[in-house]
Amino acid sequence: MRFNVFKNTVLFSVLVMISCRSNSTEKDGRLPIHNQDAIKVSAPTPLPNKHNKKIIVGSNQTEHYLPLLKEKKIGIVANQTSVIFKNDGHYTHLVDSLLALQVNVTKVFAPEHGFRGTADAGEVIKDGIDTKTGLPLISLYGTNKKPSKEQLNDIDLLIFDIQDVGARFYTYISSLHYVMEACAENNIPVLILDRPNPNGHYIDGPVLESAHKSFVGMHPIPVVHGMTIGEYAQMINGEKWLTNGKPCAITVIPVKNYNRNVEYDLPIKPSPNLPNxxxxxxxxxxxxxxxxxxxxxxxxxxxxxxxxxxxxxxxxxxxxxxxxxxxxxxxxxxxxxxxxxxxxxxxxxxxxxxxxxxxxxxxxxxxxxxxxxxxxxxxxxxKKLQEQIEKGLTDIQIKATWQKDLDTFKKMRSPYLIYK
Incomplete structure (x- = not known):
């Protein structure tokens, strides 16, 4: 199966390209009944459904991506939000589910807050072993924000499945950048299992200036960008933000029944300090x-x-x-x-x-x-926002200075959008 860099109207072609069904999944994307007992179920959490249409996240659409994992060594960028939901309101972690399905998962990469999502903001995350699965855990926070060639040498494909909240300074999109960059350099394709953006209904804030690039802001986007992880990955490629402009081979599994006007309450808190x-x-x-x-x-x-x-x-x-x-x-x-x-x-x-x-x-x-x-x-x-506040400008006056840059950003992001 060839991995493509998607742009414009071909964004949805992934569904056509990998529309083949796997015998190990049911038509609604749930794990097969005969495998259910092999996977430990955590505490019940209902899947949000406020508009009478069930939102189906990328990870749940196993029929679309299990064929891509066959006979490959898989790495996974994951945290506590990387789960597959069940119809009974329970969920299982993606890593546990894939292992139960005999997928060859070789290691897990953990972003800020760690694999289980309990670390402080800014706390150094150490490498280690996941006590539940025995898999090696590689930290992507601290001094090692970008996977090394050695850390990727036993991986044929890398899965990225992290719930984002749509703010520029929420560091998961910075981790996404470095993962894509490392994989592009080492010719490793990335499979992105998309999830809704709970703040995807608006765009606002000053656009980052290159002089102030950091891990809490790597790209020239506003504070609130209104994109999902899958859309954002396509923008990273399309705008040539990776080193030397070399694109990463990505496949995005889009969210079903999602648009930017759908209210989506996250069933699992994305980090310790965002509880609801x-x-x-x-x-x-x-x-x-x-x-x-x-x-x-x-x-x-x-x-x-x-x-x-x-x-x-x-x-x-x-x-x-x-x-x-x-x-x-x-x-x-x-x-x-x-x-x-x-x-x-x-x-x-x-x-x-x-x-x-x-x-x-x-x-x-x-x-x-x-x-x-x-x-x-x-x-x-x-620096302008602090200067504007110190000078006594009102919020209306300050926001007026952002408008031109926001209009430019909206045009720039348009080709990478998957959802209305």
């Missing part, structure tokens, strides 16, 4: 506080749904909380100190980047010279 749909929706806006002296809810049970600082006026911000060490935030900002701020757990669903919380927090911080830190520019992708 509210946090995921607020994340692109609230994460900018990570580049300030404001705590964005880390060290609480409402991460990215509240914000506050000991330096905000309690008369203006009566809501208070005390960050404490917990899963995903062993040493949160302002640990064990009372922070004053705002509770956003009942706020309306955002359809745009919200700047007023950031602007007002800056205005109401007494020592403004200590409000921003150097990480803010990396998150924003530009």
């Amino acid at each position: 749909a509210k946090a995921i929706n607020l994340y692109p806006s609230i994460c900018l506080f990570e580049g300030t002296n404001i705590n964005a809810g880390r060290g609480t049970n409402t991460q990215f749904q509240i914000y506050g600082s000991p330096f905000l006026n309690p008369n203006i911000y009566p809501f208070k909380f005390t960050p404490q060490s917990n899963e995903g935030a062993k040493h949160p900002k302002h640990e064990n100190k009372v922070c004053y701020g705002e509770d956003l757990t009942t706020s309306k669903t955002l359809n745009a980047l919200h700047l007023n919380w950031l602007i007002e927090a800056y205005k109401n911080t007494e020592n403004k010279t200590e409000f921003f830190n150097s990480f803010f520019t990396k998150l924003a992708g530009t």
Whole structure:
């Protein structure tokens, strides 16, 4: 089976190319009944279905990709979201499922937060052995962000199956870049099992400037890009963002019954500090506080749904909380100190980047010279946003300066879109 770089109207040709059915799967993409008992089922989680059409993620469409894995040595980039859903509301991990189907999985590559998704943001992930499967685990976070030739030498095909949340500074798309780059250099095809983008319904934020490229922002895209992992991979290829512009041979298994207007609540939290749909929706806006002296809810049970600082006026911000060490935030900002701020757990669903919380927090911080830190520019992708806030520009005035770049980005991304 030949792997193609997909663009424009041929995006869907993958379904035609690999439309052959495998005898080891049923027509709806579920694992065959005789294999069900071989796979351990985890806690029940319903598959989202708010529009009377079942969303079928790429991993569930085993009939389309199992033939590609036959007699090959397989590597998998995965975390706790890399699962196959069942009709009874349960799910199994992709790695466990493929092993049960006698697929030759040789190793697993783990992005930020690790294979099981429990590590802090920014915590160094170490190589090791998965205790459940005995497979080697290779970290793609820390000093080894890009798989080496040696790490790929026993792999014929690499699967990438990670749930993203559609924000530029969420590092899974940076891991995607490095995986594609390494595979392109070593002539290894990549199979992408696509998943919905819970923030795919809008595009907003400043476009990253090349001078501020980092692991939390590698490409000239806005903070909220509105693309799935599969679409984004095609943009990486098409815009020649890989070293020397050499494309990676990719195959995308698209999500069935998905479009950008479908509301999709993630059944598994994508990282320790994004526990629910509210946090995921607020994340692109609230994460900018990570580049300030404001705590964005880390060290609480409402991460990215509240914000506050000991330096905000309690008369203006009566809501208070005390960050404490917990899963995903062993040493949160302002640990064990009372922070004053705002509770956003009942706020309306955002359809745009919200700047007023950031602007007002800056205005109401007494020592403004200590409000921003150097990480803010990396998150924003530009120095201009901090300068605009410091000059007292309103959110409307600031967003007006983004519009030209956003229009350009929308045109650039158009050929790579799979979904309406």
